[in-house]
Amino acid sequence: MEIKIDSLKVKHISFRAGGLVLLLLTGIGIWILSNTMQARHQVDLLENMLQAEKYQEARGVFEGLKKYGGTYSEQAANHITEALAGQMEAVFSQALKGDPVSPAKIQGLKQFPEQFSPLLDAELTKVTNLYWDQKITYSMLAEELGVLQSITGKTTELAKYQYLARAEMLRRQYAYDEAEQVLDEALQTYPGDPLLTSRLTQCWKEAGQLVPYDGPIPHLFFHPLIVYPELAFDEDNLAQGYEDYFITVHEFNRILDALYKNNYLLIGLDTVFAKSEEKGKPVLVKKKLYLPPGKKPLIISIDDLNYYEYMLKNGNAHKLILDGKGNIAVLSFTPQGEKVISRDLEIIPILDQFVEKHPDFSWQGEKGIIALTGYQGVLGYRTQDGSPSAEQEKKEVLPVIRHLKETGWSFASHGYGHLDAAKVSYKIFVRDTLRWKEEVESLTGATNIYIYPFGSKVLPGDAKFRYLLDSGFQVLCSVGPTEYLKSTPAYAMMDRRHIDGLAFYYQRDRLRNFFDTESVTDPMRPVQK
Numbered sequence: 033m034e035i036k037i038d039s040l041k042v043k044h045i046s047f048r049a050g051g052l053v054l055l056l057l058t059g060i061g062i063w064i065l066s067n068t069m070q071a072r073h074q075v076d077l078l079e080n081m082l083q084a085e086k087y088q089e090a091r092g093v094f095e096g097l098k099k100y101g102g103t104y105s106e107q108a109a110n111h112i113t114e115a116l117a118g119q120m121e122a123v124f125s126q127a128l129k130g131d132p133v134s135p136a137k138i139q140g141l142k143q144f145p146e147q148f149s150p151l152l153d154a155e156l157t158k159v160t161n162l163y164w165d166q167k168i169t170y171s172m173l174a175e176e177l178g179v180l181q182s183i184t185g186k187t188t189e190l191a192k193y194q195y196l197a198r199a200e201m202l203r204r205q206y207a208y209d210e211a212e213q214v215l216d217e218a219l220q221t222y223p224g225d226p227l228l229t230s231r232l233t234q235c236w237k238e239a240g241q242l243v244p245y246d247g248p249i250p251h252l253f254f255h256p257l258i259v260y261p262e263l264a265f266d267e268d269n270l271a272q273g274y275e276d277y278f279i280t281v282h283e284f285n286r287i288l289d290a291l292y293k294n295n296y297l298l299i300g301l302d303t304v305f306a307k308s309e310e311k312g313k314p315v316l317v318k319k320k321l322y323l324p325p326g327k328k329p330l331i332i333s334i335d336d337l338n339y340y341e342y343m344l345k346n347g348n349a350h351k352l353i354l355d356g357k358g359n360i361a362v363l364s365f366t367p368q369g370e371k372v373i374s375r376d377l378e379i380i381p382i383l384d385q386f387v388e389k390h391p392d393f394s395w396q397g398e399k400g401i402i403a404l405t406g407y408q409g410v411l412g413y414r415t416q417d418g419s420p421s422a423e424q425e426k427k428e429v430l431p432v433i434r435h436l437k438e439t440g441w442s443f444a445s446h447g448y449g450h451l452d453a454a455k456v457s458y459k460i461f462v463r464d465t466l467r468w469k470e471e472v473e474s475l476t477g478a479t480n481i482y483i484y485p486f487g488s489k490v491l492p493g494d495a496k497f498r499y500l501l502d503s504g505f506q507v508l509c510s511v512g513p514t515e516y517l518k519s520t521p522a523y524a525m526m527d528r529r530h531i532d533g534l535a536f537y538y539q540r541d542r543l544r545n546f547f548d549t550e551s552v553t554d555p556m557r558p559v560q561k
């Protein structure tokens with residue numbers, strides 16, 4: 033058998049076969065190439081959409097990319113994580129500034145739960161640790177957790193951290209009972225949770241370490257701060273008064289630092305006295321103080337926080353207000369007439385922030401006592417009878433008063449007309465007290481604290497003294513160079529120490545336990561003659 037091979041034909045066939053293979057390969061190549069280009073194009077598209085915050089469309093592209101296999105999906109996922117992380121940072125800083133975050137934006141971010149959830153978990157861990165390490169305050173943490181909740185809803189993990197954070201905030205200011213309540217409530221939802229349990233044990237332990245305190249209870253008082261020393265110390269006819277009876281923002285800040293460093297702890301008068309009743313009559317019960325080891329109690333008060341007309345022109349602030357975040361701030365005007373709203377220019381907001389930062393400076397959130405007269409309104413609001421804007425001003429001051437009472441501040445009567453109790457007649461004293469009740473107590477609520485103007489006082493046996501007790505005042509405060517406290521079931525008499533220019537000058541030694549007068553003195557304060 034002869035086999036004829038048509039070499040040409042074979043060549044031809046093989047050529048054609050080769051051509052087909054080549055064609056096929058080229059086809060595949062082009063297909064791969066175009067697929068690659070398409071995939072890359074889609075990844076670019078996705079990136080653009082993320083940048084434009086078109087999350088729903090981006091989600092569609094992301095789904096489409098899955099058919100191109102691992103690498104592109106992965107690349108895309110990385111882009112998404114990156115974009116979401118950036119977006120989340122923006123959302124958080126916006127929310128923390130108090131600007132509303134658009135729900136559409138959050139809805140958009142939620143298009144990518146696989147990438148978004150780990151980011152949120154990481155944020156939760158991060159902020160909680162920052163608070164635990166005392167790098168951020170409780171209100172910052174609470175705000176962050178609030179933002180997280182607005183994004184994720186109240187997840188079980190988030191809710192647990194909210195309990196933990198609140199309990200920790202309470203523990204830090206020695207409110208052990210309340211901290212325990214929070215943790216007990218949390219343990220009902222998370223039975224046996226080791227973290228919650230260990231915090232509860234910590235609270236029990238610390239509560240057991242409190243020690244009885246029998247020493248003196250110093251009470252320091254201040255006037256509204258000098259915000260603009262150039263207006264106070266300006267050699268006008270009030271300048272000497274400002275030098276003698278006021279201190280500046282600079283000085284208060286330094287005093288506060290020293291008090292904290294010297295282990296003082298703010299308490300309230302109701303930390304010392306409980307109100308009770310016996311046979312229908314109000315009685316004052318002196319409580320036994322239990323304090324953290326090494327801490328010394330301290331009460332502070334601010335007199336005449338009324339922002340009288342004369343104060344407005346002489347360097348004090350103008351009024352207490354609530355700022356955009358609902359915190360107490362103070363309104364003032366610079367010597368050039370520029371309006372300033374700040375939390376750094378008056379005792380109350382300064383102390384609020386200080387306690388936020390150092391919760392262990394305050395026993396269970398106590399701050400201080402605000403002693404008010406009434407003849408030019410209260411807290412910078414002209415609420416007094418006869419003021420043309422009284423009704424409006426009353427409406428405006430009420431939320432400020434409410435906020436103060438909710439944040440550790442209490443009120444005292446400083447008389448209506450700033451009269452000298454020892455010098456005025458009984459009749460005038462009664463009228464003054466009644467007027468205070470009518471115009472000031474109606475705003476602040478009842479108080480059992482009376483702070484005599486001018487550091488004056490009336491004594492048991494005096495009809496005016498009797499009248500004060502009958503009017504519901506039980507703790508009567510005067511001024512003295514050292515601690516003085518006398519208490520009976522019917523009343524307590526307490527001396528306060530004046531912290532002002534005179535004290536800086538004449539009481540350096542007596543004040544040394546609290547602060548060094550020389551090192552707190554404002555360089556703007558005129559040198560004593």
Ligand SMILES: [Zn+2]
Nearest residue numbers: 335336485486
């Ligand atoms: Zn006064």
